Amino acid sequence: MRKLLANPLVRRIGGAILTLVGVAIAVFIMLRAIPGDQITAAFGTEAAALSPEQRASLEAYYGLDQPLIVQFFTWLGSLLTGNLGFSARAQQSVLEMTAAALPVTLELALLSIVLAFIIGVPLGMLSASRPNGFRDFFGQAVGLAGLGIPAFLLATTLLAITATSFGFNPNGLGYARLFDDPLLNLQQMLMPALVLGFGIAAPIMRTTRTAVLEVRSLDFVRTARAKGVPPRRLQIHHVLRNALVPIVTMTGLQFGYLLGGAVVVEQIFSLPGIGRQVLLGINQKEFAVVQSTVLVIALLFVIVNLLTDLLYRVIDPRVRAS
Numbered sequence: 001m002r003k004l005l006a007n008p009l010v011r012r013i014g015g016a017i018l019t020l021v022g023v024a025i026a027v028f029i030m031l032r033a034i035p036g037d038q039i040t041a042a043f044g045t046e047a048a049a050l051s052p053e054q055r056a057s058l059e060a061y062y063g064l065d066q067p068l069i070v071q072f073f074t075w076l077g078s079l080l081t082g083n084l085g086f087s088a089r090a091q092q093s094v095l096e097m098t099a100a101a102l103p104v105t106l107e108l109a110l111l112s113i114v115l116a117f118i119i120g121v122p123l124g125m126l127s128a129s130r131p132n133g134f135r136d137f138f139g140q141a142v143g144l145a146g147l148g149i150p151a152f153l154l155a156t157t158l159l160a161i162t163a164t165s166f167g168f169n170p171n172g173l174g175y176a177r178l179f180d181d182p183l184l185n186l187q188q189m190l191m192p193a194l195v196l197g198f199g200i201a202a203p204i205m206r207t208t209r210t211a212v213l214e215v216r217s218l219d220f221v222r223t224a225r226a227k228g229v230p231p232r233r234l235q236i237h238h239v240l241r242n243a244l245v246p247i248v249t250m251t252g253l254q255f256g257y258l259l260g261g262a263v264v265v266e267q268i269f270s271l272p273g274i275g276r277q278v279l280l281g282i283n284q285k286e287f288a289v290v291q292s293t294v295l296v297i298a299l300l301f302v303i304v305n306l307l308t309d310l311l312y313r314v315i316d317p318r319v320r321a322s
Contacts, residue, residue, distance in 0.1 A: 124208025
């Protein structure tokens with residue numbers, strides 16, 4: 001048992017399970033702390049016409065007449081059997097809703113992270129090539145802009161510019177899935193991915209700059225330079241390759257945050273993703289939708305972090321050996 005617990009992967013999986021339990025408890029308690037009740041939110045103005053018997057019957061149907069601890073374990077037990085609950089508003093199971101929304105968010109997150117990587121890594125290397133010079137100043141300025149401009153402001157500004165100057169509004173196209181109409185899908189996804197990618201590119205750029213500067217000061221790089229290794233080969237094969245561990249870690253963390261942090265952007269661009277599903281669930285006070293969807297997002301975040309851990313063990317033999 002002690003040998004099993006000494007395995008880093010087993011410890012990480014154990015920590016991930018504890019994290020998910022903590023998220024489940026926190027979301028459950030926070031939802032119950034929101035003023036109002038689920039029946040009124042589900043039926044809107046029609047809730048006022050319900051008789052006390054009808055309301056009591058509905059509360060019994062949704063399990064709201066049970067103590068909170070019973071409600072929690074009933075929900076947790078249902079999750080373990082694959083039952084994520086039912087949405088009264090959508091008249092659909094949460095599992096079906098999540099299965100439809102998740103590919104949208106995953107596609108948006110993947111596209112954003114690719115754009116962020118394409119922008120952030122070269123910009124970080126450019127900054128590190130001449131520390132405190134013009135290139136560094138330019139890279140740092142772009143990084144600060146990415147960190148300082150809120151996503152909602154950049155999104156609404158881009159929408160206003162493209163709509164007024166070019167007559168293009170991706171919200172008016174109607175959502176098309178990637179495999180149904182790839183060209184239309186790309187038109188709808190490119191702008192929100194650019195908004196999210198610009199914000200994520202900033203920490204990737206700063207991490208790349210710091211890592212590259214650190215690696216360039218090491219002895220093996222000076223030795224390679226003294227041996228006459230061409231500058232391009234030196235930067236790619238010696239410097240960037242050894243600076244990848246912190247860059248991959250930062251990229252993995254940002255990808256995890258994207259899964260839950262795309263709520264505002266999905267809402268602004270009318271994308272039917274999982275973030276928008278959570279937002280609508282909160283507005284309509286549908287406990288099953290919010291609880292289960294947040295737990296799915298947390299599960300994805302944990303999986304991405306585990307994969308990131310495994311990836312940098314592959315990239316850096318020193319981590320694997322330790």
